[in-house]
Amino acid sequence: MEVRRPRRVMILVNPHSGRGQALQLFTAHIEGMLTEAAVPYSLIITEHQNHARELVRKADLSQWDALVIMSGDGLLFEVINGLMEREDWQEAIQTPLGILPGGSGNALAASVHHYSQSPPAWNEELLLSCGFMLCKGLVGSLDLVSIHLSSQQRLFSFLSLAWGFVADVDIESEKYRHVGAIRFLMGTLVRLYSLKVYQGKLAYLAVKETPKPQKGTITASHPPSTPQHPSLCSSLPCQLIPTSPNQNHHRNHSTTNSNPITSVITTKGTETQGDAKTKTLVDSLLPGLDQPVPESWTVVKEEDFVLVLAIYQSHLAEDLWTAPGAMADDGFIHLFYVTAGISRPALLRLFLAMEKGSHLACGCPHLVYKKVKALRLEPISPQGVISVDGEMVEYGPVQAQIHPGLARLIYG
Numbered sequence: 305m306e307v308r309r310p311r312r313v314m315i316l317v318n319p320h321s322g323r324g325q326a327l328q329l330f331t332a333h334i335e336g337m338l339t340e341a342a343v344p345y346s347l348i349i350t351e352h353q354n355h356a357r358e359l360v361r362k363a364d365l366s367q368w369d370a371l372v373i374m375s376g377d378g379l380l381f382e383v384i385n386g387l388m389e390r391e392d393w394q395e396a397i398q399t400p401l402g403i404l405p406g407g408s409g410n411a412l413a414a415s416v417h418h419y420s421q422s423p424p425a426w427n428e429e430l431l432l433s434c435g436f437m438l439c440k441g442l443v444g445s446l447d448l449v450s451i452h453l454s455s456q457q458r459l460f461s462f463l464s465l466a467w468g469f470v471a472d473v474d475i476e477s478e479k480y481r482h483v484g485a486i487r488f489l490m491g492t493l494v495r496l497y498s499l500k501v502y503q504g505k506l507a508y509l510a511v512k513e514t515p516k517p518q519k520g521t522i523t524a525s526h527p528p529s530t531p532q533h534p535s536l537c538s539s540l541p542c543q544l545i546p547t548s549p550n551q552n553h554h555r556n557h558s559t560t561n562s563n564p565i566t567s568v569i570t571t572k573g574t575e576t577q578g579d580a581k582t583k584t585l586v587d588s589l590l591p592g593l594d595q596p597v598p599e600s601w602t603v604v605k606e607e608d609f610v611l612v613l614a615i616y617q618s619h620l621a622e623d624l625w626t627a628p629g630a631m632a633d634d635g636f637i638h639l640f641y642v643t644a645g646i647s648r649p650a651l652l653r654l655f656l657a658m659e660k661g662s663h664l665a666c667g668c669p670h671l672v673y674k675k676v677k678a679l680r681l682e683p684i685s686p687q688g689v690i691s692v693d694g695e696m697v698e699y700g701p702v703q704a705q706i707h708p709g710l711a712r713l714i715y716g
């Protein structure tokens with residue numbers, strides 16, 4: 305007879321995130337909620353940078369129903385990259401992930417709240433909404449973006465890749481973190497005052513609008529963007545239910561080749577290569593960074609930018625509804641860029657309009673928006689900042705490709 309050990313939710317709290325109150329917020333608002341909903345959990349307080357990354361890289365994931373972070377987006381970035389560094393990454397990255405806002409930006413928390421079609425919420429109200437989603441335990445797919453840096457390092461991102469104005473504001477405003485979400489407005493005003501032009505080359509592979517596939521065919525396209533709720537989902541009462549790892553972790557995978565040296569194509573177009581034990585995820589759309597981009601790509605003729613922002617969730621911060629049509633698993637990188645020549649007032653108007661998601665209706669000739677599957681950015685300006693999920697990464701040429709529905713996220 306199979307004896308199932310009890311499994312639970314690992315909650316990682318960064319006590320220094322945001323205004324440094326994540327732990328107090330957890331105790332005041334979430335602890336009771338989880339107890340009432342009978343969700344078993346273990347609380348782990350991160351002690352240093354990369355603590356969460358190392359922990360999930362080595363964790364026995366069969367013990368955990370979900371990995372939840374209470375912090376800003378930076379801690380989830382660590383968790384995702386820790387999972388993708390494991391030998392069993394294909395299974396590991398299927399562990400449901402959850403977010404409780406404890407930072408000052410809280411982009412993913414604001415996005416999942418938005419996907420639940422609830423009216424906008426901030427601060428504690430947003431935290432309660434995310435806590436409620438955690439108790440319900442509904443799980444959907446989450447797109448990840450594979451990012452290659454010039455040093456050959458590869459990262460996995462769930463939120464954004466930014467260069468120019470947005471990246472500068474994000475990183476420079478970290479020193480105002482103690483004031484909370486308003487740090488972005490302060491950073492924006494400071495950076496507007498010393499507005500810069502950033503030189504570089506941008507190219508992308510645009511999404512082709514294709515007719516809907518026939519029923520029953522396996523395609524490489526993304527699924528409908530409504531959340532799927534197969535595994536952690538119980539009906540009622542709101543409670544996380546243990547599931548067998550084998551039951552759900554391979555939900556997206558259909559093996560097309562029985563050879564142990566396999567190339568596995570998932571129904572969502574994710575390719576892996578290698579032997580059966582250590583397959584690596586292939587970025588089939590990306591040539592080497594030292595190779596020219598394929599002819600099917602669009603090369604942007606302008607080389608003077610104010611910002612380039614690739615985002616794959618709806619919100620860049622609690623009050624920045626940047627990609628109004630985006631969903632967690634829509635299979636798109638939403639690429640925005642602003643070309644040089646925009647006036648300070650026009651740029652400020654764009655950011656103010658972003659609060660209501662109406663910036664694309666501003667009619668600003670300098671703002672361009674494209675849905676893409678891959679992109680490459682080659683900065684020419686010798687110094688600058690590139691950020692991935694709000695974290696500063698190595699400056700230099702960078703390219704990225706979307707992997708639709710590679711991870712799983714708790715959202716209602």
Ligand SMILES: Nc1ncnc2c1ncn2[C@@H]1O[C@H](COP(=O)(O)OP(=O)(O)OP(=O)(O)O)[C@@H](O)[C@H]1O
Pocket residue numbers: 318319320321322323350351352353354355375376377378379380382406407408409410411481694695
């Ligand atoms: N105990 C800790 N001490 C110092 N740094 C930590 C600790 N735990 C996590 N970190 C690091 O802090 C960084 C910032 O974390 P995170 O983004 O989650 O919070 P935040 O920056 O306050 O949020 P936001 O970006 O929304 O302002 C991450 O790189 C993370 O690795």
